Amino acid sequence: MPTPILVVDDSVMARKMLIKALPSSWDVEITQAGNGIEALAAYRAGKAEVMFLDLTMPELDGYGVLETLQREGLNSFVVVVSADIQPMARERVRQLGAIAFVKKPVNAEQIEAILREYGISL
Amino acid sequence: MIDHLLLTPDQRDALQEVTNIAMGQAGSQLAQILESFVQLSVPRINITESAAISTGIAQLVGTPQSITAVRQAFNGTLRGEAMVMYDQDGCRDLADLMGYEDDLDGAADRELLLDVSNVLVGACLNGIAELLQAKLSFSAPTIMAENVEVGRLINPQQLTWNYALLVEVHFTLEVRDFTCHLLTLMPEESILTLKSALDTFMENF
Numbered sequence: 304m305p306t307p308i309l310v311v312d313d314s315v316m317a318r319k320m321l322i323k324a325l326p327s328s329w330d331v332e333i334t335q336a337g338n339g340i341e342a343l344a345a346y347r348a349g350k351a352e353v354m355f356l357d358l359t360m361p362e363l364d365g366y367g368v369l370e371t372l373q374r375e376g377l378n379s380f381v382v383v384v385s386a387d388i389q390p391m392a393r394e395r396v397r398q399l400g401a402i403a404f405v406k407k408p409v410n411a412e413q414i415e416a417i418l419r420e421y422g423i424s425l
Numbered sequence: 426m427i428d429h430l431l432l433t434p435d436q437r438d439a440l441q442e443v444t445n446i447a448m449g450q451a452g453s454q455l456a457q458i459l460e461s462f463v464q465l466s467v468p469r470i471n472i473t474e475s476a477a478i479s480t481g482i483a484q485l486v487g488t489p490q491s492i493t494a495v496r497q498a499f500n501g502t503l504r505g506e507a508m509v510m511y512d513q514d515g516c517r518d519l520a521d522l523m524g525y526e527d528d529l530d531g532a533a534d535r536e537l538l539l540d541v542s543n544v545l546v547g548a549c550l551n552g553i554a555e556l557l558q559a560k561l562s563f564s565a566p567t568i569m570a571e572n573v574e575v576g577r578l579i580n581p582q583q584l585t586w587n588y589a590l591l592v593e594v595h596f597t598l599e600v601r602d603f604t605c606h607l608l609t610l611m612p613e614e615s616i617l618t619l620k621s622a623l624d625t626f627m628e629n630f
Contacts (some may be wrong), residue, residue: 313467314442315435319630359445359465386449391462407446408556 305332306423309351311342311368312384313360317407321355321384324411326418329425339363343371351379353423356401358385358392369399380421384409427588430472430616436623437470440592443626444468447552448594451545451607455596458541459522464597471591472616475584479576485593486510486606488575495542496569499550502559503618505589505611507550508569508578509542518603539566545607549594557622586612590619 308331312318318335325331334350336342338360345351358365365383372379377400385392386407393404403417418425432440448465456463473481486492489512497507511519519541520534543566554561570578592609611619 314438314445316439316442316627316630317445320442323630359467361467386446387465388449388453389456389462391456407449 305330306352307332307334307350308353308355309334309336309342309345310355311336311339311360311365312355312357313337314357317357317384320407321409324409324414326411326415326425329418329423339365339368339371342368346372346379353380353382353418355382355384355405358383358387358396366395366399369396369401373400380423382414382417427472427474430588430590430613432470432472432590432616432620432623435627436620439623439627440470440619441468443553443556443623444549444592444594446556447549448607450552451548451594452596454544454548455541458544459519459598461522461598461600464599466593466595466597469593471593473589473591475587475589476581478579478581478584478589481591482578482608483575485591485608486575486595489513491572491574492578493538493571494569494573494578495538495566497542497546497566498564499546499561500563501561502554502557502622503561503611503615505609505615507546507563508608508610509538509545510575510578510606510608511538512604513572515603515605518598518601519605522598522601522603535568538568541605542566545596545605549607550609557619557626559618559622588613588616590616 310318334345336345340363356365381401382403383396383401384405452463452465469485492510492512494508494510590611595604595606597604
């Protein structure tokens with residue numbers, strides 16, 4: 304069965320870049336969300352076994368999504384994908400339960416390495 | 426009449442994302458300088474007519490009582506002006522964060538604003554240029570205005586273009602009420618170059 308994955312970014316372009324960087328062998332069902340509110344709705348609908356999450360977004364940002372998931376008992380692999388390369392941003396999202404941090408623009412090898420590290424079958 | 430200058434929704438989205446990526450680099454450098462966490466904004470984009478430049482700027486940066494602005498011109502594949510704007514508290518906060526004494530004289534204060542602006546403009550615009558495979562060179566930063574209203578920052582009658590693209594990002598510090606805006610202005614011929622550079626960039630995805 305394909306793995307439900309959720310790609311969250313306010314930019315269509317950024318979502319396309321991320322989707323293109325996913326391993327081609329990975330059997331996935333992709334859902335997209337344009338902000339944190341949409342992301343949480345998709346998550347609650349079971350669309351996010353793995354979530355790729357941007358930080359800077361209108362409505363509800365990535366930190367807000369992580370906080371909500373943590374409050375509700377996080378059971379999704381969240382990979383934060385952000386242009387914010389401050390060490391403190393990295394630290395914060397880890398504390399909020401994200402498994403990894405990927406810097407934009409994304410790179411396919413890096414994403415594959417993270418997924419393999421977490422034992423996600425590709 | 427300006428239809429050919431307007432960005433398509435895809436171009437706008439791509440410019441926003443490219444700016445966002447570049448802004449991350451600028452924000453990280455600012456965080457290092459100030460030893461403080463910097464919050465990034467969602468980039469805002471607008472096209473303005475020269476006569477309406479003041480309104481255009483006010484829509485993007487708001488209307489603080491008075492601002493001090495540093496400008497830097499850029500040339501190359503794209504041509505335009507980058508302006509970094511600080512409100513009055515922003516200037517004081519910056520000096521304070523850098524550990525300057527209260528009795529800071531004007532010259533040291535200005536030098537600090539110029540240095541910080543130079544870092545933000547360089548990181549942000551070079552980041553955009555790199556992603557779009559453009560080449561830019563920059564003039565030295567200069568103080569454009571001190572403690573003026575946003576509406577008085579630019580005199581529309583001195584402008585040599587009819588339409589310009591404005592891109593605004595701002596950096597906010599969590600620890601105190603500090604915000605500075607980076608506004609990039611590109612006149613019409615650069616808008617066309619930018620549009621085609623964005624199209625080329627998007628073809629990769």
